[in-house]
Amino acid sequence: MAAFGESKTMRIAELKLGVYLLRFLDVPEKFQRMQADTIAFLRKFDFSNLTVRRGAEHKLIDADELIPGDRVLTFGRLAAPVMIAKQEHLNVLIKVGFQQVLVVEPVRAQQPAANTSFTLAVPAQAPWAKVEPPKPRPKAPSVVIEPIAVESPPNEPSLKRKNDAGDLHQIQDNLSWAKRLAKESNQILEELYESNFINKEAVQATDQLSVEMAKLVEANPHAGNVRSLLKDEDEYTYHHSIDVAQYVISVCHLMQGYGGKQLASVAVGGLLHDIGKSKLPKNLLKKQTKFTPQEKELMRQHPQLGAQILSDLGYTDLQIDIAKHHHVLRQGGYPRQDYDKISNLARLTGVADIYQALTTKRPYKTTEVPGSALQTLLKLSKTQIDPRLVILFIKSVGVYPIGSTLRLKSGEIAFVVGKGTNTARPQIVPVIDKQGKQILHHQLIDLSDPEFAALTVDQPVDHREYFANEALDIFQNLSVL
Template sequence: MQYRQEDSIKIAIADLGIGMFVTAIEQSKRINLANAGRVSSELGIKKLQDSGVKYVWVDQKLSAKECIIKPVEEPHNIMVEAGVLTTIPKISRSFRSREVQHKRAKKLIAEAKGLAQKLLNQTFEGKVLEVDEIESWADDMIESVFIDSDALQCVSALRKKDSYLLEHSVNVACLLVTFGKHLGLSKDVLKQLAIGGIIHDIGKIKVDDDVLQKPARLTPEEFEHMKLHQVYAKRIILGVKGLSDVSRDVCLMHHEKLDGKGYPLGLSGDQIPLHGRMSCVVDIYDALTSERVYKKGMSSAEAFKILLSLTPFHLDADLVYKFINCIGIYPVGSIVELSDGRVGIVWTSNTSQSLKPIVKCFYSRKYKRYVEVSMVDLKHSTLKIEKAVSPVSLEVDPKPFYD
């Protein structure tokens, strides 16, 4: 059986499984095996572990088809071209900082989903919502955005279609705060935006599940029923203690349109305040890029085109352009394909050069296999982004590489 060492992928010994084709091992350094072959038993794996092997290299093509191979993520492996090796320590420090913020953001998002679920449960049970707990979470989230908004965006970009309502509420809250910070709004207003975002779809708890989860386009009658979630929301938030006008407007205005053809009140033009217009943009963007039971999520680039097509009659054109500028043509957390065929997650934005972010590469479309995880800084590379990639169109599951 023929294999090439360059086709091998480095994985942790803990991820080694039966059926994988091992070509090399590492205790303190890599040793290529003369007797390379497939792992046939758990005993073989245990022997490697007992002998102190920390990593192994496996050939994906020669491994059993059912094997799930998870490449080792090596933070130090930063690709820097054009001879600018002096930038490596700086990027490494930045990467370590991102790791810390990424873990914090992950905890924050998990807390937010738990909070959103609690709010939905309380609403379903007819209990009065309290703002205090949401405010505490909002304070933490705003601090995270000011420290490293990229980390929060990257975590919030990871979605599961079976928990759409929770994730959409949390994502809208995060995006509103990020957008508000970009516009220079005060921290107090950012907190109110976060609270409004996390409760903005609270009325959907009263919508019939058959309509809410329908895996097809709604009929005109079903759509009219869906629109009632705003009526329900108004009733629900009337009893919320301490809710600000900004939070209330975000909740009740995210379906209004500048031409007056939105709902529930048919507001138009200047009747819709800044935070109401912001919520319209953010709500549509997140809905377009989310995977639902009835549709696949689209790439950010495709979503931007639709947002622009909705100006100036439905959406505020100036705010749409500012929103695109805020999160970038290739937002943190989105998936892109590079000019060498590798695919990766936009990991860190570059405010001075939005088309040259740092990309966490993990797969090659050219060779149709996983590659060693590496951070590619496009600002110091001859590579460029060829196109944005919708997660559902990718041949492999990108979720493990968001960690």
């Protein structure tokens, strides 16, 4: 699948065939009062989160909930990007009366350019700084993935666009896709873990979902990360695997230019990195308190069990290496293995595994906000994990990760919606004012813009304290023009 460029606003008259429609930015007169034909039109596009006036009330509904008489105030996002493939499609949009839309165009994937100015303080003589890729197995599939070239990541694209909400809209446009994939992945992983034997059909379905995850990351690498941060948490084991896979492939795509089958193959390794836990007692996986020493020892068997499962099913050496060695550290970890003999992708999966565990709420531990979790990774990089991959991970998610929540010194609570040109001054949208009331009219603020120099970040905060389990829905429905 081709990668997508940045979203942009276009007039209907400027549209050409082959672009993908993301969002309608104006409300034609036809939709001032809904009738049967206009309701049918909107349902064809599978709209979600339409803001309508119904009598004296304002409601947020999906297209299938529309009734005659509703007045559309703002359009939400399409469930997935829709390609304008025929001239008839353009004619319909013109006839209906739309003026402006948000679109993306597919672009050919390019090899990332080297950025020789990026250096890391890694001693060249350090044994863990040298990585040998695993030798290819005869039965491995044809997809071959090179180790991550951590020495020279490409330049990040500039996000310097004052008052431009296009990046936020693109994330929002893909969140429904990200949520659907997470739900499907959760169902398949649950089937794998709950079975007393490995269900080959479910494993094959995991392969298909990995292709979809790769397509999502190519369309927008941040949407899945936002879902991972703000999700309503329930089945930890399954969501943990989904989140880890998402973080790993977003790093590989953003920082290394991975795409297509290569990216999907990495996603498989991420989704199945904990598959060995399917062989452990089910009550151990669902335990809500700390493990006893005996239970810890039992849990530490899962990497080797997982590697055996994937080996028996014919997965690649690299995917097996991810399952077997994602808990190996420079000093310790399990199973016992020299850190310099495991792949970069196994190490990166270990980094993502730690970050996801730190930022996810569990009854027996303190949850860290994303910024604090990144600081923990930096501390661990001094002795336990690869500092080069920690830097790549932080450059990918951002010093203030998109989807994280900040308190400003002026008292407002805001979502981070973009990295900005200054990593310490992200793009934000305030959602709670200094009196603690919800903000209804949202404004995108680029803190790196001199106009907002007086606004400063107080500290990252836990979104659960302010939004409970509604943070993801609130983020998805931020209305910024």
